Amino acid sequence: MSMFCYQCEQTAMGTGCTRSGVCGKDDVTARLQDVLVHMTKGISMYASRARELGAVNREVDVFTVEALFTTVTNVDFDPQRVAEFIYKADNIRSEARGLYENACRKAGKLPEKLSGPAVFEPAEDIDSLVKQAEDLEIPRRKEAFGEDITNLQETITYGLKGAAAYADHAQILGKEDPAVYAVFHEVLDFLTKPDPTIDELLATALKVGELNLKVMELLDAANTGAYGHPTPTQVRVTPIKGKAIVVSGHDLRDLDMLLEQTEGKGINVYTHGEMLPAHGYPKLKAHKHLVGNYGGAWQDQVREFDEFPGAILMTTNCIQRPRESYKNRIFTTGLVAMPGVRHIPWVNGKKDFSPVIEAALAQPGFAQDGEEKYITVGFGHNALISAASTIIEAVKSGKIRHFFLIGGCDGAKPGRNYYTEFAQLVPEDCVILTLACGKYRFNKLDFGSIDGIPRLIDIGQCNDAYSAVQIALALSEAFGVSVNELPLSLVLSWYEQKAVAILLTLLALGIKNIRLGPSLPAFLSPAVLQTLVEKYEIKPISTPKEDLKAILG
Ligand code: SF4
Ligand code: SF3
Numbered sequence: 001m002s003m004f005c006y007q008c009e010q011t012a013m014g015t016g017c018t019r020s021g022v023c024g025k026d027d028v029t030a031r032l033q034d035v036l037v038h039m040t041k042g043i044s045m046y047a048s049r050a051r052e053l054g055a056v057n058r059e060v061d062v063f064t065v066e067a068l069f070t071t072v073t074n075v076d077f078d079p080q081r082v083a084e085f086i087y088k089a090d091n092i093r094s095e096a097r098g099l100y101e102n103a104c105r106k107a108g109k110l111p112e113k114l115s116g117p118a119v120f121e122p123a124e125d126i127d128s129l130v131k132q133a134e135d136l137e138i139p140r141r142k143e144a145f146g147e148d149i150t151n152l153q154e155t156i157t158y159g160l161k162g163a164a165a166y167a168d169h170a171q172i173l174g175k176e177d178p179a180v181y182a183v184f185h186e187v188l189d190f191l192t193k194p195d196p197t198i199d200e201l202l203a204t205a206l207k208v209g210e211l212n213l214k215v216m217e218l219l220d221a222a223n224t225g226a227y228g229h230p231t232p233t234q235v236r237v238t239p240i241k242g243k244a245i246v247v248s249g250h251d252l253r254d255l256d257m258l259l260e261q262t263e264g265k266g267i268n269v270y271t272h273g274e275m276l277p278a279h280g281y282p283k284l285k286a287h288k289h290l291v292g293n294y295g296g297a298w299q300d301q302v303r304e305f306d307e308f309p310g311a312i313l314m315t316t317n318c319i320q321r322p323r324e325s326y327k328n329r330i331f332t333t334g335l336v337a338m339p340g341v342r343h344i345p346w347v348n349g350k351k352d353f354s355p356v357i358e359a360a361l362a363q364p365g366f367a368q369d370g371e372e373k374y375i376t377v378g379f380g381h382n383a384l385i386s387a388a389s390t391i392i393e394a395v396k397s398g399k400i401r402h403f404f405l406i407g408g409c410d411g412a413k414p415g416r417n418y419y420t421e422f423a424q425l426v427p428e429d430c431v432i433l434t435l436a437c438g439k440y441r442f443n444k445l446d447f448g449s450i451d452g453i454p455r456l457i458d459i460g461q462c463n464d465a466y467s468a469v470q471i472a473l474a475l476s477e478a479f480g481v482s483v484n485e486l487p488l489s490l491v492l493s494w495y496e497q498k499a500v501a502i503l504l505t506l507l508a509l510g511i512k513n514i515r516l517g518p519s520l521p522a523f524l525s526p527a528v529l530q531t532l533v534e535k536y537e538i539k540p541i542s543t544p545k546e547d548l549k550a551i552l553g
Contacts, residue, residue: 003030004138006522007158008073009495010411015522016138023074024321028126031133032082033071035122037157038136039089040067042117044188046096049112051182053103060099061181062171063092064188068164070335073496074298074318078337079126086122086129093118116192151525152201153191155500158523159208160187162501165250165316166215166463168335172253173222180218183211202531209508212501216466220381223252223281229382230280230460236292237444238370240268244310245360246294248272248301250461251315252284254333254351258313259287261353267310267360270294272301273318274437277460280378293375297410297440305330309367311360313344313353317496318437329359375443379433379457381467385474391453392478395487399450400431402552403488405468406442407435407459408502409495415518416441419493422544423447423456427552431455433471436462438493465502469509483511489551490514491541494521507536517541 006016010023020026025033047060067085070076097118104111123129134140142150167180190196190204224230245267247255255278259269268291271278276293278284295304298318305312305326312330319338322330333344333351344351384391394400404426406419416438423432423442432455434443439458447455459467476483492514494503500521506514513536520529520540532538541547 003027005030006138007154007161007497009409009519009521010413011522014519025077026079028079028130029077029082031130032079032086032126033076034133034136035129036067036082036086036089037071038117038120039086039093039122040064041188041192042120043089043093043096044185045114045116045118045192046093046100048182048185048189050096050100050103051185053100053107053109055099055103056178056181057095057099058176060092060096061176061178061184063088064181064184065164065167065171066335068161068184069168072161072165072317072498074320075316075335076337077319077321078339080339081337083126083129090122118192148198148525148527149196149201151523152198152205152528153196154523155504155521155528156187156191156201156205156208158497158500159205159212159504160184160501162496162498163208163212163215165498166212166219166501169251169253169316169463170215170219170222172251172334173219173226175218175222175225177214177218180211180214183207183214187211198527202528205504206508208501209504209506212505213466213469213508216463216502216505219463220466224380224382227252227256227284228282230277230378230380231282231383232376233280233285233378234374235271235276235279235377236372236374237294238292238373239270239294239366240291241366241369243267243360243363243365244270244294244308245313245356246270246272246305246308246310247275247313247315248298248319249315249317249334249336250274250463251334252278252281254313254315255290256284257351258353258356259284259290262289262357263287265357265361267357268292268365272312273298273440274461275315277377277458277464280380280460297437299410299412309365310363311356313356329363331356331359373444375458376454377458377460379459380464381459381470381474384457384459384467384471387453388474388478390451392475394451394453395479399429400453401427401429401487403431403433403486405433405435405488405490405492406438407433407462407465407468407490408438408493409436409462409499410438410440410493411495411518413518416493418517418541418544419491422491422547425544425548426455427548428455430552431457433468434458435460435465435468436499462498462502465505469505483509484513491547492516493518507532512537513539515539515541515547
């Protein structure tokens with residue numbers, strides 16, 4: 001047997017990656033990730049029971065979230081590092097078990113005798129771990145438990161992975177909620193139950209959506225608490241002469257630490273990919289050497305990093321296997337890992353970015369300024385809700401007919417041109433809201449404005465879907481109608497598991513009529529898709545023209 005992974009949109013043939021991943025994940029790493037996810041379930045079997053008896057352990061909670069985040073697409077390509085996580089998971093599981101057994105003793109109860117992931121013994125070397133992973137493979141589970149059950153269990157797992165990524169960012173900035181960790185454990189424990197019903201699985205998928213909303217709220221509080229509320233900000237998208245570091249991913253704290261450590265060093269710092277919205281945060285943009293944004297979406301990085309004359313720091317997904325030409329000047333940090341790429345670890349609550357700085361100083365930097373060009377970012381919920389009266393007036397007077405949230409991830413598939421074409425075809429009396437990295441396909445085009453309100457409004461990173469929800473709720477209150485009755489349509493592109501978490505959140509909020517593309521998830525069985533279509537009227541994208549006609553009439 002070979003690996004099987006179908007957790008992201010670019011999965012091979014739209015069914016599953018076998019042999020190796022389209023993302024570049026190798027067979028060994030894929031199987032080790034299966035073992036790691038299995039181990040997290042074992043940890044949560046104990047942790048969820050301990051919690052029912054009032055016993056919690058933060059180390060267990062944080063590790064569970066980190067382990068899930070590690071297995072998100074384009075985060076960890078290093079089998080050695082995943083194996084280290086597996087052995088750490090073994091220790092953490094012992095801790096969780098001790099916590100549970102102690103709590104039982106205190107409560108005068110006999111501990112339950114748990115099986116499956118609670119007692120799974122990880123083998124001592126990578127080859128044997130890979131062998132062990134065979135029993136956990138999705139095709140095998142489908143044979144044993146049926147397609148629908150396995151697919152729904154995986155949908156839930158992917159939603160949890162996405163929520164874990166956001167929970168980890170929030171935790172790094174000091175925002176945590178024991179009730180959030182409790183749901184992670186409860187859901188992971190649920191995934192070990194034999195014979196779940198389809199209804200139970202669907203209800204749990206929505207529970208993950210609710211969990212993710214809470215997590216995104218925490219992260220919003222973490223980001224705005226640490227760096228202030230984003231305000232509309234012009235961002236230069238062309239280079240400035242001089243030494244350079246480009247920072248990619250979603251982790252604002254990493255960017256903040258790097259900005260502090262590069263202060264006065266004569267290095268310009270650029271954002272890349274999902275780091276672009278960082279320019280809107282008052283405390284981050286206060287650093288004058290945060291000079292602009294470099295490059296396009298993540299899938300263009302190999303060519304663009306190759307051409308970048310400085311050092312590169314990857315704080316989260318999406319990293320691609322680097323070319324040899326820039327392997328010595330690209331660095332990973334946090335949970336990102338790539339064999340042969342230098343990693344900047346946490347040491348005593350700090351990260352030392354000196355190797356990144358040295359690599360940047362050793363590179364030529366940009367020889368000259370590029371032609372000046374700017375885009376605007378920074379329309380978080382605070383900024384938009386303060387402008388609500390102007391926006392509401394423009395809607396009431398008929399100047400704004402409709403809002404389109406074109407949100408989600410980007411990817412390499414040609415079908416993703418849909419989103420650019422859609423944005424270009426949106427009539428002039430309509431406003432486009434953007435979120436996440438899918439916007440890179442069209443965010444440098446000039447969309448103009450309506451009575452001073454820009455026609456393209458960037459709300460932020462994928463986790464700023466929280467801001468989008470807040471804005472939609474504020475509009476629904478102002479107009480006295482439900483969100484589904486607002487002149488607002490969601491046209492979403494998905495790629496990895498954070499998008500799955502957000503989609504589940506939108507469904508849990510009862511949002512209907514979402515258009516989803518570029519293709520539907522391979523892990524949704526026809527029967528489940530049918531339910532989603534009937535209950536939530538989810539629609540696959542067709543052509544921009546047809547979809548716009550169907551929405552606007
Ligand atoms: Fe394939 Fe996506 Fe899994 Fe990578 S993450 S192996 S591309 S399905
Ligand atoms: Fe993009 Fe990877 Fe999803 Fe935060 S950076 S959205 S794909």
